[in-house]
Structure formats: structure tokens, C-alpha cells
Amino acid sequence: MPNADKFEVVKLSELPETPKRGLAFLECATRKDINAKVTFDGLKQKTREDVMNRFDYWLDEGICDKYFHGFPNHPVYHQCWVFKWKQAGAYHRLYGFLANPRAITNKGFRACILVSHAQKNTANTDPSELAHAESLRLNIAVMTEVRKAFPERKQP
């Protein structure tokens, strides 16, 4: 069955990529479950900047599990990723996955593609969110858009 959903990978102009990392949102007009960008755009200025700080920290190759982390030891979801913040007692999560779109010209480059937002009352990860992100990571149409957003570098 042909894939009817039209995906788009959107980078934030105010969040330039670094030599080793880049971040973008997955968008799809026909899929309400892909809501990370909509949620991010709707954040109040202060919260938005708090989240941007977390993005920056990851782009700078920082490590802080309180702000974000992957699932490297999980047998299935080891390419999934989550950014975290707390607001008014609620736990907020942006789920996504890591990709390596420049396998030829920049093997070490990692793109984080954010997919969905979840708000909950506990700090625990919901496996269904990871399953959702993983299914999109394995979607050929999605990965084609990821490679378009983060094309291989031109050789000198």
C-alpha cells in the first residue's frame, strides 16, 4: 500500500547545526500524532527558550540526563531520543530519533528528528512513544526527507 502521508523535516533557522549535530522537527499535515513542532511553536516565550537551551546543550555535545537522553541499551529503541522539561508540576517530553544522514561525507554527524510531544504526571518513559518514534525512523519516506534536510556535504 503506497504511503499517502506527506512528511516534511523542518529545521529551525535560529538553531544552526554544529559540525557534529543538527536538530529538526518532523511534520505531517495528515498525522495528528506527529505533533512535536506544533507543541513547540505553541510554547510561551520563556518555556520555548528553556527548551531551546536544552537543544543547544545537546548540539554542543553536552551530556545531561536531566535535559535529554537516548536509550542506548534498549534492544529496539536504541536510536530513539527524548528532550525533557518540567512545567507547573507536569513532565513534558519531546520524543524523536537520531539519524545519520551524512554517512558518506560526515559519518560522525547526528541529526535529531523530533516527532511527538507528551505531557504526563510521572517521569517514566512511555514505551508507546518510543515505538511511535521508531516506526517513523523506519519509514522510508521519512528518512528520504531527513536526507533532504541534512544533505551530504559537497566534496572540496
Add this chain to the structure above:
Amino acid sequence: MTHWTTQSTDAFVRRITFDFWTQLQKRMDALPLTQLDLANTFGVSESAISQTLNNSQNPRLTTLVSYAKALKLNVAIVAYPDDDPSGRPVNSEIFTICWEKANRPRTFGQAGALPSVKAASSTGETLIIPARKGNYYRVNAREALTHSDLAHGNIMFILGAGASLSDPVQAMETAITQAPRRKVA
């Protein structure tokens, strides 16, 4: 593309405050010290500590310093020239890492005596750069010059056994004399 912190001074302040609080949070984890411990130190509630640590909206300098001191950290306000076209600020933790790797120079003399990888690389010499725990890096400067993202650590080095850290300059000189005669790959 310009970085989001170039949009306003407030945005920039929020970013550097976030970086500072993150350094302190990591210090709390490392000690370890809880928010309750800090609350007892300052004689305030735990929620007040939480609010402060999550407040990136232009906190008072005295607040930043008192929290750092409570965690047995010192504070420097660093201004630096930056020609990055995007305007992305350098995380304060990176300055701390560099200072540690330079064996914590405390005077202009000690800082001035440190080798400059960029300057030395043009001569093609091998550099000995002190590292933590008495180790040092032996850097093939010619190789370093060929890497475009030197700042990201893509330099070739050998980690060796090292010298006393009491005097960074002396440590560096000792490290040079003790450098193994291995060829850098």
C-alpha cells in the same frame, strides 16, 4: 543562519544563565548535594531553591555567586572575542574544561606560558599539553593544522604519564622531558 540568542539581550542572558545553572546542577550531582541540603544552607525552603535553579530570567549576580560558593565553586565572568557568524555563545562549561586541561593557570604569566596550538602548529613542532591527573597530551601540530575542526578535538594525541601539577609551567616542562619517543601515528 543566526542563533536564537542574537534576537535579544534577554534571550542571551537566559542562555548563559541556563549554562551556569547547569554547571551547578552537575556539581550537585557530583558531590552529591541535594536541593534540601542547599535549602538548609541558605535557610530557605526546598521549593525556593528549585525555583532559583530553574530561573533563567536575569538572576542577580550575588545569587549566582552565593550558590556557586555554597557548592565550593568559584566564579569568573568571561568576555571573549568571537567571530562565529551565527552568534552561538560558547557554553561556560567549555571554558571550565579548557581551564582544567591547561592545568588551572592562575596568573597571566602561567597562562601566557601555555603553548598555543594554533600558533605552534604553523612551525610543525610537536606540542606537549598538560592534561588532568598528571597526564599530558603530545600533539603532532602539523596534523592538528590539517584538521578543520580543531576546536572539536580532532587532533592527534597520545596520553602519557605525567608530572606534578603544582606548577603548570614546570609540569609542562617536565612532561616535555619525559615525553615518550613514540612517533605520533
